Structures are given as structure tokens and as C-alpha cells.
């Protein structure tokens with residue numbers, strides 16, 4: 001049976017662009033996509049700005065009735081209370097967020113996020129109607145040892161512990177080999193397929209085949225308009241989590257329009 005996974009191109013701005021820059025970036029992105037007659041039902045486009053930009057992005061998206069969606073880069077595992085500096089799932093839901101990235105390697109590395117915390121955040125996101133973009137992937141040492149598949153699958157299994165299949169069915173998983181993030185070093189399409197395919201197989205074991213076939217698995221790591229089409233040609237890659245290249249709205253629009261590079 002043919003699968004109907006709508007590709008997702010998500011731009012993770014990381015700690016870049018203030019709220020005024022966010023407005024102009026989203027406007028330029030929307031204009032570029034409009035000029036190209038982008039079909040959002042064929043390729044979904046999302047941006048993940050810093051928390052401080054979200055209200056401005058919400059106002060723009062609502063006011064101009066834009067079809068692109070947005071989300072946050074992280075959330076608290078807690079509901080509310082004395083957690084200085086934290087942002088809750090309820091706050092993100094109130095701002096109209098569709099997505100929230102969870103367990104990005106930069107959170108794991110610089111903020112000591114453990115698999116247990118990532119699991120708690122996944123469950124908190126679902127509790128607030130947010131779709132987690134669960135980030136997983138190995139570092140260079142693991143890749144050199146050839147352990148990228150078991151390492152990444154352990155992260156997936158830990159993050160999905162006690163998450164019911166009906167929620168797993170809605171998750172987005174981003175495979176981001178840490179050695180390819182912001183380095184210009186792109187995994188080969190075959191590297192991406194190897195791990196993305198393995199992620200889908202483990203979803204089948206954890207849940208069932210229907211769930212596994214429906215979950216979108218993205219690749220992330222130095223994706224650009226020049227390499228996205230080859231990566232998207234892989235059967236188990238359903239989109240990209242784009243960092244640096246998503247800060248340039250024209251370039252990100254080209255990435256979202258990857259099919260035009262194939263058919264052009």
C-alpha cells in the first residue's frame with residue numbers, strides 16, 4: 001500500500017533573529033513560496049524561531065493568513081511554577097505553535113539533557129496538543145565505530161518510553177548526525193537512509209506497521225538547496241530539519257521547493 005506522508009521542511013533558527021528580523025524573514029519566506037505557487041499540502045513548511053519571536057510570528061501568520069506553520073525549539077517538562085527561565089507547553093500552545101523540537105543535540109550537549117528528560121518533554125508536548133519533533137543522532141566517535149544505528153535507535157526507544165501508539169503515530173523524528181550539524185559535512189543520502197529506515201523499522205516493533213509507515217522521519221545536518229533533492233529521494237526520508245540555511249528565506253524556500261529541482 002502506498003504511503004501518504006506529507007514531507008515537512010522545518011527551519012530551526014536556533015539562537016538567531018530577533019522578533020523584528022523574524023517578521024521580515026517570515027514575510028520573505030511566504031512571498032518566495034507564493035511567487036513559486038508553493039503547494040503547502042504537498043510539502044509542509046514550518047519555522048522554529050526563538051521563544052521571543054513567537055508572538056510576532058503568530059500575529060503575522062494569523063493576520064496574513066499564511067499557510068506556513070511554526071513551533072518552538074524546546075519546552076519545559078513542567079506544567080508551571082517556580083522554574084525560572086522555563087517555557088511551558090501550555091504557553092506554546094496558547095501562541096499557536098504546531099511543533100516543538102525536543103532533544104536537539106545542542107540541548108543534549110550544552111544543557112545536559114538526558115534521555116529521561118527528553119522522554120518527559122515528548123510526553124509533555126503531547127499533553128498540550130503540540131507535535132514533538134524528536135531529534136536523535138550520533139556523534140562522530142559513534143559513527144567512526146560504525147554504531148550509528150543501535151545508538152540512534154536507543155535514543156528513539158528511550159524518548160518514546162510510555163508514549164502510547166496513537167501519540168507515536170503523530171510524532172516527527174529528525175535524524176541529525178551530530179557530526180553533520182553546521183559543519184558543511186552532509187551525510188550521504190545512503191547514510192541518511194540507513195538510519196531513517198532503521199528508525200521506521202523500530203517504530204514498527206514498538207507500535208505496529210501502520211504507525212511506522214505514517215510517521216515522518218526527517219534528516220538534518222547541513223541541508224541546502226543544492227543537496228536536498230538527493231536526500232529527499234531516499235524512501236524513508238520525509239523532510240528536513242534545516243538550521244543555517246533556514247535563516248535565508250529565499251534559500252529555505254528553495255529547499256521547500258526541492259521537487260522543482262528534480263523536475264526542472
Ligand SMILES: O=C[C@H](O)COP(=O)(O)O
Pocket residue numbers: 012104176180181182183184220221222223241242243244245
Ligand atoms: O536543527 C537543525 C540542525 O541542527 C541542522 O543544522 P544545520 O542545517 O545548520 O547543519
